[in-house]
Amino acid sequence: xxxxxLTLVQIDNYGPWTVTxxxxxxxxxxxxxSRLFADLAQFVGSRDGYVFFTRFDNMVAVTNGLxxxxxxxLQESIGNRYPVTLSLGIGTDRNPAxxxxxxxxxxxxxxxxxxxxxxxxxxxxxxxxxxxxxxDVQIAHFDVNDATGKYTDRLNEFDTFIHIEQGYASxxxxxxxxxxxxxxxxxxxxxxxxxxxxxxxxxxAAIDHVEAEADVELKVGVGTASNAxxxxxxxxxxxxxxxxxxxxxxxxxxxxxPVND
Ligand SMILES: Nc1nc2c(ncn2[C@@H]2O[C@H](COP(=O)(O)OP(=O)(O)OP(=O)(O)O)[C@@H](O)[C@H]2O)c(=O)[nH]1
Numbered sequence: 457x458x459x460x461x462l463t464l465v466q467i468d469n470y471g472p473w474t475v476t477x478x479x480x481x482x483x484x485x486x487x488x489x490s491r492l493f494a495d496l497a498q499f500v501g502s503r504d505g506y507v508f509f510t511r512f513d514n515m516v517a518v519t520n521g522l523x524x525x526x527x528x529x530l531q532e533s534i535g536n537r538y539p540v541t542l543s544l545g546i547g548t549d550r551n552p553a554x555x556x557x558x559x560x561x562x563x564x565x566x567x568x569x570x571x572x573x574x575x576x577x578x579x580x581x582x583x584x585x586x587x588x589x590x591x592d593v594q595i596a597h598f599d600v601n602d603a604t605g606k607y608t609d610r611l612n613e614f615d616t617f618i619h620i621e622q623g624y625a626s627x628x629x630x631x632x633x634x635x636x637x638x639x640x641x642x643x644x645x646x647x648x649x650x651x652x653x654x655x656x657x658x659x660x661a662a663i664d665h666v667e668a669e670a671d672v673e674l675k676v677g678v679g680t681a682s683n684a685x686x687x688x689x690x691x692x693x694x695x696x697x698x699x700x701x702x703x704x705x706x707x708x709x710x711x712x713x714p715v716n717d
Pocket of ligand 1: 599600601602603604605642643644645646692699
């Protein structure tokens with residue numbers, strides 16, 4: 457059974473900073489945000505976690521395998537190198553939405569995101585090493601079928617973007633409402649969801665829902681492991697199985713049906 461450890465990453469007092477003493481140049485803010493995300497991806501990724509940029513001022517990381525000392529080091533390193541600091545909230549649960557609620561609760565209790573006195577909060581507890589299992593994290597890697605042929609090679613970038621985003625919006629709402637799974641757009645036509653244990657039927661139902669609501673066709677590879685990298689890597693291989701077998705759902709460990717040519 458999954459036991460997801462999520463970390464809410466929140467830039468302290470960022471709103472006021474962006475306009476003090478005067479509004480800052482937008483591209484300077486974009487540069488800071490994307491560099492901060494890159495640094496987080498490097499730090500968390502090198503410890504086999506995943507981080508998603510969500511709104512940039514708030515980000516969500518899957519941190520199974522990262523302990524309290526890792527979180528403290530991240531805060532120290534960012535504080536030394538950036539003009540902003542980070543608060544971190546850790547939460548765990550078999551259901552990712554509940555884990556994120558817990559992670560968020562600790563940070564919110566310590567004060568507002570725009571409270572000048574609230575800095576570098578570290579709340580919540582990581583999973584104890586003894587409680588970790590090989591099935592703590594389930595990652596579902598979704599991809600739009602033939603996005604290149606249907607959109608990228610035919611439409612302008614903005615109209616392509618609308619199609620992809622509509623598919624994402626439909627999927628993220630469905631998985632959040634039905635299962636407490638959290639889906640994140642990761643670029644191109646790819647969406648990565650952090651999910652509880654879901655069945656092939658439940659993934660098929662999600663894909664059917666997106667096709668009916670947004671007219672976007674998806675496929676998904678699913679992997680389960682003790683951390684996000686291994687689960688996500690297995691999910692990518694399962695997605696390759698979808699391409700190879702012409703299927704829309706593949707689990708990393710599921711035996712693959714022979715192909716009839
Ligand atoms: N984040 C991320 N993006 C990817 C990955 N693989 C592909 N992409 C992005 O997705 C875009 C489309 O690539 P594909 O999904 O391979 O192409 P497609 O036309 O949809 O073809 P099929 O997926 O085979 O149906 C690429 O330009 C990349 O931006 C991945 O593993 N991770």
